[in-house]
Amino acid sequence: MNNTLPVALVQDRDHGSVAANLANIEARVAEAAARGAKLVLLQELHNGAYFCQHESVAEFDRAEAVPGSTTERLAQLAKSHGVVIIGSVFERRAAGLYHNTAVVLDSDGSLAGKYRKMHIPDDPGFHEKFYFTPGDLGFTPIKTSVGRLGVLVCWDQWYPEAARLMALAGADLLLYPTAIGWDPGDEAAEKNRQRDAWMLSHRGHAVANGLPVLSCNRVGFEASPIGGAGIQFWGSSHILGPQGEMLAEAGTDAPEVLMHEIDLKRSEQVRRIWPFLRDRRIDAYQDLLRRYRD
Secondary structure (H helix, E strand, C coil): CCCEEEEEEECCCCCCCCHHHHHHHHHHHHHHHCCCEEEECCCCCCCCHHHCCCCCCCHHHHHHCCCCHHHHHHHHHHHHHEEEEEEEEEEEEEEEEEEEEEEEECCCCEEEEEECCCCCCEEEEEEHHCCCCCCCCCCCCCEECEEEEEEECCCHHHHHHHHHHHHCCCCCEEEEEHHHHHHHCCCCHHHHHHHHHHHHHHHHHHHHHHEEEEEEEEEEEEEECCCCEEEEEEEECCCEEECCCCEEEEEECCCEEEEEECCCCCHHHHHHCCCCCCCCCCCHHHHHHCCCCC
């Protein structure tokens, strides 16, 4: 593994169809590769609109097999540009069994692995429990030509346990395809609190585990299919270093290919001065397996 890794995050809006979104992804990956990227992270459920704003059985028609048409197209793209691509698909495992699945295509076009989203939200505008079965692949980094990728998905970002388990399994990076935004009706102060909390959670994962963190979010407004408030996705895709330092950050309202060259040696250096893994009291954490300590 090289000591530095040029990475790119493709922050984008929905372009109206699977064909349009994938065509746009092809253009953005080509742009990132031309600028030197060796790893490209895409946003959550990038093939279409964020359909989980409502509950409809018709939306299951969006689902596809893994491997399948999207992974095949991303594989060709990865191979043609010699980059690792992390994509996000609505996986049809069987009739009535679906997952929110991140897929990793290595630079030779092979499917290096997949991760099924473990934590599934059910909030106003985010009705994911209707569509997605919780993942069953655990928290296992995916080995690629650029390192071991600790891939997690969106709602997983609020759980320090998920990041920690990826770190303990040897991840070199933590990566989050994401779809998160504001209720347009919220006051500005509440919007700022939500976005700041989201950023802070990622910085905490970086610090606690001594690892770079990459989060790629959607951008733009998406109307509710049932006449609700809709969601204004807040972008703000970012790349953090292993002390939680902000290395690069995208804007809140426009598509962007965000790039940075990550120094992979810094994780070793940071963990030597902040040896959090050494000092963990693994003999005293049994209650973490309980829902709540009454």
